Amino acid sequence: MKKIVVIGGGFAGFWGAAGAIRRAIELGKENEVEVTVVSRDSFLNIRPRFYESDLSKVRIPFERILKPIGVKSVEGNVEGIDLDNKTVNISSSSDTFKLTYDKLVLAAGSSLQIPNIPGLKEHAFSVDTFQEASKLHQHLDNLVSKRSSEGCYTAVVVGAGFTGLEVATEMASMLKHVAEKNGDDPSAVRILLVDHSDIAPEFSEESRAVIKEALSDMGIESFTKVSVKSISDNGVVLSNGEKLPALTTIWTAGVKASPLTSLFPVERDNFGRLPVDEFLRVIGTDDVYAAGDCVRVLTDETNVAMMSCQHAQPQGRFVGYNLVSDLFEKDTLPYKQPSYVTCLDLGDWGALLTEGWDRKVLTKGQDAKEVKINVNTKFLAPPLDDKEEILKEAEPRYIATLDDHLPYRFREDTK
Ligand SMILES: Cc1cc2nc3c(=O)[nH]c(=O)nc-3n(C[C@H](O)[C@H](O)[C@H](O)COP(=O)(O)OP(=O)(O)OC[C@H]3O[C@@H](n4cnc5c(N)ncnc54)[C@H](O)[C@@H]3O)c2cc1C
Structure with missing residues (x-):
């Protein structure tokens, strides 16, 4: 049994786990991999919704998204990573213990700097x-x-x-x-x-x-x-x-990547992000992949991925795909995500939807607010309790195509 350990159950970690299961099934290897997500709690926290006035729907229990696809979850804080012995040191409220891995995903995200x-x-x-x-x-x-x-x-x-x-x-x-x-x-x-x-x-x-x-x-x-x-x-x-x-x-001023990034013998950027290759493998390692707010990677020829869900989600899917491909010596996929949109909530006034890295205004006010509500309530949350639907969305190329059309789909939605 090949062990995949994912540190972090945010957008990058969740989709990393789902991407790994999907790729294992595709290769007929689902009985040969075990995927475990280690995270500080048992929820996918939808961080982009934490500014909202209603916090009742901003976290999704792992029971409803990891369990249906056969991913184990462990609640605890990762304190260290032993890259030579391929183990992760974890402390929980009652215990300290280790998990061994064949492939590791670092998806521990970022936190606000104080x-x-x-x-x-x-x-x-x-x-x-x-x-x-x-x-x-x-x-x-x-x-x-x-x-x-x-x-x-x-x-x-x-x-x-x-x-x-x-x-x-x-x-x-x-x-x-x-x-x-x-x-x-x-x-x-x-x-x-x-x-x-x-x-x-x-x-x-x-x-x-x-x-x-x-x-x-x-x-x-x-x-x-x-x-x-x-x-x-x-x-x-x-x-x-x-x-x-x-x-x-x-x-709200300034976030930095997880301090776990400092455990790697490689130079990080100003946000503490790790450099990775085009397959999202941490430079200088064979068995560690990383995604989301922890990595510095180009989305195309010139633009660096933002610390955003928009980038964390597909990166997770690519990581899952690539590390399982790597385990079974199959082709890997280079990460690419050329399109970029932002939708900024502006409260009762509405919102602002921009397209492209030069942030061209696509729509504003209440039209854009409709888009923002759709983003927050539909696009950020994975399908619940449904293995088939979750794994359908875990395919990196499917998401890349979907992403390319997001602004146009948004326009449809606002009509
Ligand atoms: C208020 C707010 C608004 C935002 N708005 C937007 C937006 O509109 N659009 C957008 O795209 N992005 C937005 N973002 C950014 C977005 O939330 C992040 O980029 C995204 O959550 C990154 O995903 P991630 O999986 O890399 O990390 P995270 O979501 O930070 O998840 C990291 C996970 O790792 C776990 N973890 C961390 N350290 C450890 C450890 N040592 N041991 C065990 N587990 C650990 C955490 O508990 C967490 O589960 C917003 C963020 C905030 C805070």
Whole structure:
């Protein structure tokens, strides 16, 4: 029996496991491989939905997606990898143990960076994990006891990139609901967006103009080219000395790949991502593949994959395909993903759908919002309880073709 261990049960890890099972079946080797996913919990966490006001549908139990395809899951934290002896060291709440592998997939994702700013760790919220997002919701529910405090209905969102924009625009309506529920005037709500650079620095000028229009229409105030000096439970002090009274501060600035990437004797990029070859095998290793936020890889001749689900999902499928092909000396497939779209939620204002690496605006407002709802509720979640459907979607080339047509399918959906 060949053992495949997948570290991480996110988008890359889940699809890596499913891709491996699919390829094993294709080669008539399903009884010769055992696939185990090791992850910190027993859910596929849909991280891109953690900014939403309803957290009830943002995680999928492994029971419904791994079990139907015969993948084992182990709950625990991977503490180390012994590349020479091909073992993974795991600690769980009750135990420490090892798993051996023939092929390993590193799909441990990324996490929000918390720089050493006074008060940040103690007082800021985030939407990086389900637990953090739930803590923020709990805090909003508790604001009723602080109704008379200055800044009760003010939220400072730090970071005006993709996540910060989605959080800020969603917070506008979330805080209004909280104020209404507490019997207060929703017009008291203030959302302040802070960034040491500009609004949406990674977007094109054309798309940035749409984002600024949305922020202005929603009354969201921007503080750019200024950084955060300190955070307390009643507000933020900026580097220019300005004080922003706010009971809610949400940090969204900067993610870094899993520290497990440091275990490999190879130079990582600024985000801590590992270099891989075109088949997504970690450079300098024979038996370790990696996918998702942990890897730096080109999607075509020039563009580097983003730390995004859009890239993590197909990369996982390619990894599953390639490592099983590799185990049985069959042809591998080079990873390619030329098309690129982004759909940015802008709260009640709508959304922004862009196409291509130059982020050309395809549609905006409520039309784009329909697309975003489809992305979040349909495209991110794998089929549930259905082996055939899951494995159908685990084919890397099928997804590549689907991906090529996504913008057009979106247009259909918005009609
Ligand atoms: C608020 C927010 C909004 C986003 N919006 C979008 C969007 O609109 N579109 C988009 O494409 N992307 C978006 N992203 C990015 C996207 O969520 C990530 O790129 C994607 O989740 C990466 O998938 P992954 O499988 O590589 O890693 P992850 O989803 O981070 O999964 C990693 C898994 O590994 C596990 N793990 C980590 N370390 C260990 C360890 N030591 N031991 C055991 N298990 C471990 C974790 O528990 C987790 O299950 C967003 C992210 C956030 C936070």
